[in-house]
Amino acid sequence: MTAATPGGPLGAIRVLEVGHVLAGPYCGMLLADLGAEVIKIEPPETGDMARGVGPHSIGPHNAYFASLNRNKKSVTLDLTTAAGQAALGRLAADSHALVTNMRPAVIKKLGLTYDALKQWNEQLVCVALTGYGLEGPYADRPAYDYVVQALAGIMALTGDPGAAPTKAGYSVVDNSAGIMGAVGLLAKIVEGNGGQVDISLFDVMLSQLNYVAGAWLNAGERPERYANGAHAYFVPAQLFETRDGWLVLFISHDGFWRRFAEEAGKPEWIDDPRFATMQTRHANRDVVVAAVGELMRTDDTASWVERLLRHDIVVAGVERLEAALDGELARARDMVATIPTPDGPIRVVGSPFRMPDHAPAYAAPPLLGEHNAALLAKDAAE
Numbered sequence: 001m002t003a004a005t006p007g008g009p010l011g012a013i014r015v016l017e018v019g020h021v022l023a024g025p026y027c028g029m030l031l032a033d034l035g036a037e038v039i040k041i042e043p044p045e046t047g048d049m050a051r052g053v054g055p056h057s058i059g060p061h062n063a064y065f066a067s068l069n070r071n072k073k074s075v076t077l078d079l080t081t082a083a084g085q086a087a088l089g090r091l092a093a094d095s096h097a098l099v100t101n102m103r104p105a106v107i108k109k110l111g112l113t114y115d116a117l118k119q120w121n122e123q124l125v126c127v128a129l130t131g132y133g134l135e136g137p138y139a140d141r142p143a144y145d146y147v148v149q150a151l152a153g154i155m156a157l158t159g160d161p162g163a164a165p166t167k168a169g170y171s172v173v174d175n176s177a178g179i180m181g182a183v184g185l186l187a188k189i190v191e192g193n194g195g196q197v198d199i200s201l202f203d204v205m206l207s208q209l210n211y212v213a214g215a216w217l218n219a220g221e222r223p224e225r226y227a228n229g230a231h232a233y234f235v236p237a238q239l240f241e242t243r244d245g246w247l248v249l250f251i252s253h254d255g256f257w258r259r260f261a262e263e264a265g266k267p268e269w270i271d272d273p274r275f276a277t278m279q280t281r282h283a284n285r286d287v288v289v290a291a292v293g294e295l296m297r298t299d300d301t302a303s304w305v306e307r308l309l310r311h312d313i314v315v316a317g318v319e320r321l322e323a324a325l326d327g328e329l330a331r332a333r334d335m336v337a338t339i340p341t342p343d344g345p346i347r348v349v350g351s352p353f354r355m356p357d358h359a360p361a362y363a364a365p366p367l368l369g370e371h372n373a374a375l376l377a378k379d380a381a382e
Helices: 023-033 063-069 082-093 104-109 145-151 172-191 201-208 210-219 254-263 278-283 285-296 301-309 321-325 328-332 372-381
Strands: 014-018 037-042 072-076 097-100 125-130 195-200 237-241 246-250 314-317 336-339 346-349
Touching (some): 014 082, 023 037, 023 063, 037 082, 072 372, 104 125, 172 195, 201 210, 237 285, 246 285, 254 301, 278 285, 301 314, 321 328
Parallel strands (some): 037 072, 097 125
Antiparallel strands (some): 237 246, 246 314, 336 346
16 A cells, blocks of 8 residues: 655645636645645736635735635746746746646747647646637637636526526536646646646536536437426426425435325325326426425425435435535535634635545645745756
């Protein structure tokens, strides 16, 4: 058995990050949480634009920035100058990878591709997170999370029928792309050859539409929006209003349906030909949903959850974020972490990685250029 790497499983890896706001920084933070040395290269004076997003701060630390940049180091370089490019090259020579999420034209102009940096390090892995790819007809279109949700068909799939198309309630595109960037980066490092990884936010979201896209590609089935977020195939599997709130009920097979009907005091539903099987429930969606909806409104959310969980039925109340963060599960999983600073604690959502030989550790996000002296002076001297 190989011994655990000091600092985490990626403790021997150094990653350069030239990014801003979300996709690139989230990718870098995931790697840093696993022990990688992540050096954030920022423009002098302004830094990552995330440093100025939102009104919340703890001393010099912007809360938005802190949520995406813990456990990193920061150096400032003007990559539009010869001196900045030389410093970038020296850092790349001693690194395993570089992550960036600029526009393709900027990535190329600043020399953040494998072709530009391989002169310094042929083993370097360069990951570009862009809206539509490094090349192609849309390459240099501006692409924020909202726009990609619209273009990839996600907004058209989300929300109730007849309502306006709806975006996801958080930055699902940027976060998903950051995860994919980390996977691609590590795959190339394991391969050991260096090279370019081209991650398109648009591609990432199409790939996550997997079975929905498959139904159209193979059977011409156009995806629809169903009321209350209902599943296309499983019935009932959706939001239901209760006497005091909302819950999600997901009946995925006939065994669950029989248990549900018995607990709900509706044993006749077990043999009712409209309700008895997955196929007939799907064919009679409106009747099934109306009957279950009327029943759900007769009891409170907490009561339904307690009753149905006794039978191992998939159910949960709809919680607000603040309740989830302060709930039993988040506490048990240590998913809210506190980073001490001289100006008070910074509270952040913890790392999702759990490993027997690696306990998550959290350091404050770097101040702009905080590690210039330690990294750039040493780099220049070498």
